[in-house]
Each structure stands twice: as structure tokens, then as C-alpha cells.
Amino acid sequence: MAAVGSACLFVGLLCALYAVGASLYGARTGRRGFVDSSRRAVYALAALMVGAFVVLEAAYLRSDLSFEIVVGSSSTDTPTFYKLTGMWSTQEGSLMLWALVLSIFSAAVLRATRHSLRELVPYATAVLGAIALFFLALSTFVESPFATLAAPAAAGNGLNPLLRNPAMMIHPPMLYAGYVAFSIPFAFAVGALVTRRTGADWIRATRRFALIAWSFLGLGILLGALWSYSELGWGGYWAWDPVENASLMPWLTGTAFLHSVMVQEKRGMLRVWNVSLIVATFVLSLLGTFLVRSGVLSSIHAFGASTLGVPFLAFIGGVLLGSVVLVLTRLPDLRSEARLDSLASREAAFLLNNLVLVGLCFVVFWGTFFPLISEAVTGTESSVGPPWFNRYVTPLALALVALSGIGPLIAWRRATPANLRRAFLVPLAVAAATGVGLVALTPAEDSVPSLVMFALVAFVLAVVAQELWRGAGARRTMTGEPRPLALARLVGRNRRRYGGYIVHAGISLLLLGVAASSAFVDQSDARLAPGQTARVGDYDVTYREPTARFLDDRSGTGAPVTFGAVLDVRRREGGEAFTLRPSRNYYEAAATGPMGVFGRFFSGESTTEVDMRRGLGRDVWMAVQPDLRALIGPIKEANRRFSDVPGEAQALILAAIVERYRRAAPPATFRTLVSPMIAWIWLGGAVVLLGSLVALWPTPGARARRVTSLYAARLGRELSRA
Amino acid sequence: MEYVIAVLILVALVGLFVTGPLRRGEREVEAARADRCAELEAAKEVKLREIRDAELDFRMGKVSEADHRATDRELRAQAIEILEQLDAVEGRRPAEH
Numbered sequence: 154m155a156a157v158g159s160a161c162l163f164v165g166l167l168c169a170l171y172a173v174g175a176s177l178y179g180a181r182t183g184r185r186g187f188v189d190s191s192r193r194a195v196y197a198l199a200a201l202m203v204g205a206f207v208v209l210e211a212a213y214l215r216s217d218l219s220f221e222i223v224v225g226s227s228s229t230d231t232p233t234f235y236k237l238t239g240m241w242s243t244q245e246g247s248l249m250l251w252a253l254v255l256s257i258f259s260a261a262v263l264r265a266t267r268h269s270l271r272e273l274v275p276y277a278t279a280v281l282g283a284i285a286l287f288f289l290a291l292s293t294f295v296e297s298p299f300a301t302l303a304a305p306a307a308a309g310n311g312l313n314p315l316l317r318n319p320a321m322m323i324h325p326p327m328l329y330a331g332y333v334a335f336s337i338p339f340a341f342a343v344g345a346l347v348t349r350r351t352g353a354d355w356i357r358a359t360r361r362f363a364l365i366a367w368s369f370l371g372l373g374i375l376l377g378a379l380w381s382y383s384e385l386g387w388g389g390y391w392a393w394d395p396v397e398n399a400s401l402m403p404w405l406t407g408t409a410f411l412h413s414v415m416v417q418e419k420r421g422m423l424r425v426w427n428v429s430l431i432v433a434t435f436v437l438s439l440l441g442t443f444l445v446r447s448g449v450l451s452s453i454h455a456f457g458a459s460t461l462g463v464p465f466l467a468f469i470g471g472v473l474l475g476s477v478v479l480v481l482t483r484l485p486d487l488r489s490e491a492r493l494d495s496l497a498s499r500e501a502a503f504l505l506n507n508l509v510l511v512g513l514c515f516v517v518f519w520g521t522f523f524p525l526i527s528e529a530v531t532g533t534e535s536s537v538g539p540p541w542f543n544r545y546v547t548p549l550a551l552a553l554v555a556l557s558g559i560g561p562l563i564a565w566r567r568a569t570p571a572n573l574r575r576a577f578l579v580p581l582a583v584a585a586a587t588g589v590g591l592v593a594l595t596p597a598e599d600s601v602p603s604l605v606m607f608a609l610v611a612f613v614l615a616v617v618a619q620e621l622w623r624g625a626g627a628r629r630t631m632t633g634e635p636r637p638l639a640l641a642r643l644v645g646r647n648r649r650r651y652g653g654y655i656v657h658a659g660i661s662l663l664l665l666g667v668a669a670s671s672a673f674v675d676q677s678d679a680r681l682a683p684g685q686t687a688r689v690g691d692y693d694v695t696y697r698e699p700t701a702r703f704l705d706d707r708s709g710t711g712a713p714v715t716f717g718a719v720l721d722v723r724r725r726e727g728g729e730a731f732t733l734r735p736s737r738n739y740y741e742a743a744a745t746g747p748m749g750v751f752g753r754f755f756s757g758e759s760t761t762e763v764d765m766r767r768g769l770g771r772d773v774w775m776a777v778q779p780d781l782r783a784l785i786g787p788i789k790e791a792n793r794r795f796s797d798v799p800g801e802a803q804a805l806i807l808a809a810i811v812e813r814y815r816r817a818a819p820p821a822t823f824r825t826l827v828s829p830m831i832a833w834i835w836l837g838g839a840v841v842l843l844g845s846l847v848a849l850w851p852t853p854g855a856r857a858r859r860v861t862s863l864y865a866a867r868l869g870r871e872l873s874r875a
Numbered sequence: 876m877e878y879v880i881a882v883l884i885l886v887a888l889v890g891l892f893v894t895g896p897l898r899r900g901e902r903e904v905e906a907a908r909a910d911r912c913a914e915l916e917a918a919k920e921v922k923l924r925e926i927r928d929a930e931l932d933f934r935m936g937k938v939s940e941a942d943h944r945a946t947d948r949e950l951r952a953q954a955i956e957i958l959e960q961l962d963a964v965e966g967r968r969p970a971e972h
Contacts, residue, residue, distance in 0.1 A: 156877040156878035156881055157877075157881045159878055159881075160878055160881030160882045160885055161881075161885065163882055164882060164885040164886055164889055167886070167889075168889060168893070171893065185896075185906065185907075186896045186897045186899075187896075187897065189896035190893055190894060190895070190896045190897050193892055193893045193895065193896065194889075194893045196892075197889045197892055197893055201885065201889070268909060268910045268913040268914075269910060269913055269914045269917065270914070271907065271910050354914075357917065357921065418921075419925065562937070563937070564932045564937035564938040564942075565929075565932070565938075565946075566938075566942065566946065567938070567942055568937060568938065569938075569939050569942075571939075572936060572937055572938060572939065575936050576936070576937060620935075623935045623936070624931060624935060626935075627931055627934030627935050628931075628934075630934060631930075631934065646927075647927075647928070647931070650928070
């Protein structure tokens with residue numbers, strides 16, 4: 154079956170090559186048959202990539218240990234969910250995932266545009282084919298997922314225990330879907346530049362793909378944050394880690410692109426901005442993939458040890474250089490059709506939005522790459538930590554939230570002072586009242602940036618509510634519908650606008666959670682023996698008893714040994730009481746090392762299994778670090794006396810060692826966090842997703858009209874007044 | 876050997892599918908007309924949506940009446956131009972520029 158998978162990759166590579174050649178030939182000679190043939194080549198590529206994917210997943214499912222990739226990231230006792238998702242924990246698998254998702258999205262967009270943009274689409278096809286060619290060449294000739302062993306391995310390595318978390322396994326395909334989908338508007342932008350059709354047609358054709366890309370990338374980022382919070386033992390969700398930043402940068406420029414294109418669609422302005430933004434977004438998407446896969450983040454010197462570093466860098470360099478040359482040579486075709494009528498206009502707000510988002514991206518870029526550049530030049534490692542990022546990101550984030558409220562309130566072209574007063578009065582009053590109330594009733598003023606953020610969030614939510622209320626009222630005036638129906642139809646007929654407003658509300662809620670949980674968190678690291686109590690914020694945490702389990706993994710990750718604790722948590726005011734059971738999973742080391750036959754079960758990878766009490770007001774989060782030093786003696790004794798006993802007897806001895814921890818556990822270290830409103834981050838993310846879905850969903854009327862046009866009947870002349 | 880056979884089979888199947896348009900030939904003029912029709916239909920929908928959006932903004936008090944009238948006039952003129960082009964493509968009367 155590996156041969157079939159390899160064949161799919163190779164023939165897919167041929168399809169990509171053909172798609173590039175045939176589309177360009179068809180475009181240059183006007184022979185439509187070649188353009189249609191190139192589109193079919195992309196369809197065939199998608200089918201072949203799905204075939205390769207199925208072959209690989211089947212190998213994982215049946216634990217075919219003749220596949221190198223399966224041996225490296227799975228095993229016979231890996232839970233099924235992690236078998237299916239183990240593919241993209243590997244370099245080979247993630248490259249193939251890129252090519253798979255790209256081929257599917259490319260096929261979808263070419264299918265959708267098969268009757269439009271006749272001059273432009275062939276060039277877009279060529280670009281998409283070229284991108285697929287790059288990834289398929291890497292998959293076929295450098296890092297094949299179908300490489301096999303001369304003889305099947307006796308056992309697989311299993312999935313990295315840190316990745317045995319549902320959020321972490323869904324996170325990569327979401328990120329990749331985001332990165333890949335930005336290829337679509339990029340390819341069409343290149344086509345528009347080549348053919349000098351720099352109007353808004355290419356934007357309309359790819360708008361949904363840009364929004365899909367943005368949504369998936371955002372979801373991937375959020376899942377990564379959720380994994381960090383739920384799985385890692387530090388209690389945070391964002392550390393300004395280079396891998397995190399790598400995904401945030403294209404999301405920021407993608408956000409700018411999604412807003413900026415509206416100005417081009419409405420007014421024919423910001424054309425240079427838009428092509429530049431999508432080029433930047435796509436290049437940053439490639440850079441994000443490169444950063445994670447090239448090894449450069451562990452050290453600049455590790456870069457050379459990776460097989461992917463040089464090809465990726467060359468590809469990124471080529472894409473960037475080619476795009477810049479194309480934009481520069483097409484500047485005359487990118488002149489704006491209109492001028493900015495007023496600073497009090499939506500166009501001006503969007504321009505400012507672009508500047509803020511690009512500024513944010515630059516800060517993140519500088520903080521991420523400066524240490525790498527510094528190490529390359531000076532030879533010494535350096536790092537830029539959260540305090541540096543927070544210093545520069547916070548004011549820009551505040552500006553962004555403010556703009557997300559201001560933009561919807563201002564009309565296109567020009568707003569008069571009377572219009573502005575009417576639009577801003579209520580939201581500003583709500584913001585001011587929120588600020589005053591928080592100062593009077595809460596300790597919010599202890600963190601001025603957080604207080605400002607809370608007021609701005611209130612501003613944005615008030616804006617969204619006002620837009621819905623007044624919009625429904627306006628529709629009611631025009632149609633006579635009752636308000637609830639008017640509201641439903643208002644949103645239904647203007648899904649892009651109101652979906653966007655829902656997204657703004659979601660982002661505000663998300664940042665509300667970030668501000669509250671960052672500025673007002675209570676944290677305690679305490680070493681407790683059973684019976685002892687620690688104080689964290691408003692809570693008393695009492696260590697009731699230790700827990701120990703052998704071959705009784707309740708987290709579904711396949712860990713043979715788990716040590717933990719039961720703690721009683723009580724709020725000093727209000728009487729809230731509950732129990733938390735944090736634990737730590739231990740996985741056996743691959744080989745018997747100095748710790749011996751029994752010791753290897755305690756000396757391999759270990760992962761935190763956090764427990765927490767979630768709530769809209771706050772989360773109480775807890776992790777435990779058991780002290781296993783007391784087990785060293787029993788382990789050594791077991792190694793000395795029982796190393797040669799059969800497996801079943803070894804299991805009994807291991808169980809006895811594990812039980813010893815429960816009976817006489819030494820003090821353990823507990824990290825406890827009380828994080829206010831952290832749940833609003835995830836809730837806000839869900840609202841953003843909802844808004845994206847609303848914005849993406851086609852209106853029923855539009856669908857019917859498109860069907861009608863395809864089976865073109867004569868269209869009645871529409872009368873309009875002059 | 877299994878790999879070579881798989882490649883040959885896949886190349887044959889894919890080749891058959893991909894070269895379909897080259898073997899079939901097509902009525903290029905008719906296809907171009909249908910595509911242009913679809914493009915103009917899409918442009919018309921966009922323009923109608925812009926007119927409705929502008930109306931909504933005016934009803935919500937975001938723009939003055941004078942500004943709205945000017946915008947509405949401009950958008951309707953653009954919509955009429957698209958309708959005229961649509962009629963021309965469908966062969967009812969020549970487009971006026």
C-alpha cells in the first residue's frame with residue numbers, strides 16, 4: 154500500500170506540473186481547452202491527494218509498522234483518535250497535509266470560478282499549481298510519508314505524550330487550513346496583477362476563501378492557546394512563543410486584508426494596500442510553516458541540520474521577490490479610482506485599521522526574529538519575553554478594539570457632525586458608565602490598560618447592539634415588518650455586514666477575557682503535605698490525599714502510571730466549595746537506561762493533567778508536580794531483585810511501587826491559579842466563529858439568482874428612477 | 876514493481892480525465908458569452924447590494940440626505956450600465972459607452 158500512496162504523490166506532482174504548463178499555455182494562446190484541462194488537472198490532484206491521505210490513515214489505523222512514519226508517531230496501543238491524528242505531528246505528514254488541503258481548496262475555487270474571470274483564472278491556476286508543486290516535490294523526493302522499513306518494526310514509538318490532547322490534534326489541521334486557504338486570494342491577486350485586471354473582481358471571487366482562511370487560522374490559534382492552558386503546567390494560554398507568533402502574524406495581516414478589500418470593492422481605493430497585504434499574508438503563512446518545520450526556532454544553528462530549511466527559504470524568497478517585482482511594475486494599474494473624501498469616513502477608519510494591524514504584525518515579527526538574527530550575528534542566544542511584547546502590543550490592541558467600534562458607526566465617504574453625534578452618543582455613554590462603575594465598584598483601576606480595555610469592550614458591544622436595533626428599526630420602517638422579523642431579515646439579507654459585527658463583538662469578549670485574566674490573576678506555587686492548606690486569592694486549598702494509578706489511564710492518553718492528588722477548595726466568602734484532582738501522567742522511556750527495567754516507567758516523558766473549576770466569573774486551575782524521590786529506593790531494589798521476572802510479575806511489582814506512593818506520599822508542589830473571566834476568551838472565540846459562519850453563509854436569494862443565470866433565460870429590464 | 880504499475884494506472888486514468896477538454900473541443904464563442912453573462916449577473920447583484928446598503932445607512936442616520944442622494948444616483952447609474960451590458964451580451968441591443 155505504501156507503493157500506492159507514493160504513486161498518488163508522484164502522479165499528483167505530475168498533475169501540478171501539467172496544471173502550471175497547460176494553464177499558462179492556454180492563457181497565452183487563448184486556447185480555452187488547455188485552461189479547462191489545467192482545471193481538471195487540479196481536480197485530479199485533489200482526488201490523488203485524498204487517495205494518498207486515505208492510504209496513510211489506513212496504515213496508522215492498522216498500525217502498519219512497515220511505515221517509518223507510523224513507527225515514529227504511533228504504536229499498537231495508541232488510542233484510535235491519536236492514531237488518526239498522529240500524521241500531522243510529523244514533518245512528512247504535515248507537508249502532505251499542506252498539499253492535501255491546498256489541492257482541495259484549489260479545486261473548490263476553480264470549480265466556483267469556471268465561468269468567470271476568464272483572463273485571470275489561468276494565471277491563478279498556474280500559481281496554485283506551482284505552490285502544490287513545491288510541497289509535492291518535498292513530499293515526493295525529500296520527506297516522503299510513504300518511506301518504508303526493510304522489515305516492520307517490533308513496536309512503534311507512540312505519539313508524543315504532550316500531543317495527546319484533543320485540542321492539540323485538531324490545532325494543526327486548523328492552522329494549515331488557514332495558511333493554505335490564503336493561497337487562494339494570493340494566487341488570484343497575482344493573476345489580477347499579471348492580467349492588469351486590478352479591479353475588485355478577483356477580491357469578490359476569493360472573498361469567501363479569505364474569510365475561511367482567517368477563520369481556520371484564528372480557530373487554530375485559539376485551540377493552541379486552549380491546549381497550552383489545559384495541558385501544559387504553567388497555567389497560561391499565550392507566551393509570545395515564536396511558534397505562537399508564527400501563526401499570529403498572518404492572522405493579523407489577514408485581518409487587515411479582509412477589512413481593506415471592502416474599501417476597494419466600494420470605492421476602488423487601497424489597491425496597493427490590498428495586493429501588498431495578501432502577499433504579506435501568504436508569505437507569512439509560508440514563514441509560519443517554515444518556522445515550525447525547519448528547526449530554526451530551537452536554534453539558528455539547528456536550521457542547517459534540517460532538510461527543509463534551505464528549500465523553504467528559497468521558495469519564500471522567490472515568492473516574495475516575484476510578488477514585489479509584480480506589484481512595483483503594476484503600480485500604474487493600481488491607482489485608486491477615488492480619493493478620500495473625509496477623515497470622518499469608514500475609508501479613513503479602515504486605513505487606520507490597516508496601520509494598526511500592520512504595526513502589530515511588525516512588533517510581533519521584530520520580537521520573534523530579532524533574537525534569531527542576533528544569534529546569527531553575535532553567536533549568543535538572546536530572547537524577547539512577554540514583558541517586551543506586552544509593552545508594545547497593549548496600546549495597539551486597545552486602538553484596534555476602539556476602531557472595531559468606530560468603523561461600523563461611520564458611513565462611507567463622509568459623515569457630518571450631526572451624524573457622528575447621533576451615532577456615537579449612546580455607545581460612548583455606555584463606555585463611560587462602564588468605566589466609572591468599574592472604578593467605583595471593583596479593583597479594575599489597579600490596571601489602567603485593563604480598565605481602558607473594559608470600557609472599550611463595552612463601547613463595541615453597545616455599537617453592535619445599536620446597529621442591530623437601529624437596523625431593524627430602519628427595515629421596519631421600509632417594510633412594515635414586526636421588529637423581531639425585521640431583525641432576522643436584516644441579518645439574513647446583510648450577512649456579511651452583521652456577521653462582521655458579530656465577529657467584532659466576539660473579539661471584544663475575547664480581549665475582555667485576556668485583559669481580566671492577565672491583570673487580576675492570583676497565583677500560588679506551594680509545597681504541601683497531605684492535610685496542609687495554602688491560600689490563593691479568595692480560596693483555601695487543602696491537600697486531602699495523594700492518588701496513584703497503574704494501567705488505569707482516565708485521560709485516554711495511554712499513560713501506564715499516574716500520580717496525583719485530591720484537594721478540597723473552599724472560597725472564604727460565600728461558601729463555594731469543590732474538589733480538584735490534578736495529576737501527572739508518566740510514560741515509559743523507549744529504552745531501559747540507567748534507571749533500569751522498572752525505573753524506565755518513571756523516567757520517560759511526563760505530562761500534566763490539569764484539573765480546574767470553570768466559571769464565567771473565574772477559573773480555579775491547578776497542576777501538581779509529585780515528588781518521586783521517595784520511590785528511588787524501591788525502584789532500585791526492584792531492579793536488583795526482579796529485572797528478569799516475566800512481564801506479568803513485573804506488572805505486579807510496578808503496581809506495588811505505584812501503590813507505595815499513594816500510601817506514603819511526600820509533599821508535592823501545587824500550582825494554583827485563580828483567573829478572572831478567562832472563560833470569556835473561549836466564549837469570545839466561539840462568538841467569532843459564529844460571526845464568521847454568518848458572514849460566509851450565502852443568502853438564499855443570491856443562490857437562486859446564480860442558478861437562474863447559469864441556465865440563462867431572458868432577464869426582464871429593471872426599471873429604475875433616474 | 877507495485878509502484879510502477881500504480882503509477883502507470885494512475886497516469887492513464889488521470890490522463891484520460893485531464894485531456895477530456897482537449898479531445899472534445901468546444902464552442903468557444905458560446906462559452907465566452909455565457910461566462911460574460913455570469914460575470915455581469917454577479918456584478919449586478921453586487922451593485923444592488925450596494926444600493927440597499929446605502930439605503931440602510933441613510934435610514935440609520937449615518938449619512939445626510941444630500942450625501943445619500945448623490946451616492947444613490949451614482950450607484951444606480953453604475954447598475955444601469957451593468958444592465959445595459961447584460962442586455963448587449965444577451966443580444967437585445969448594443970451596449971452604449
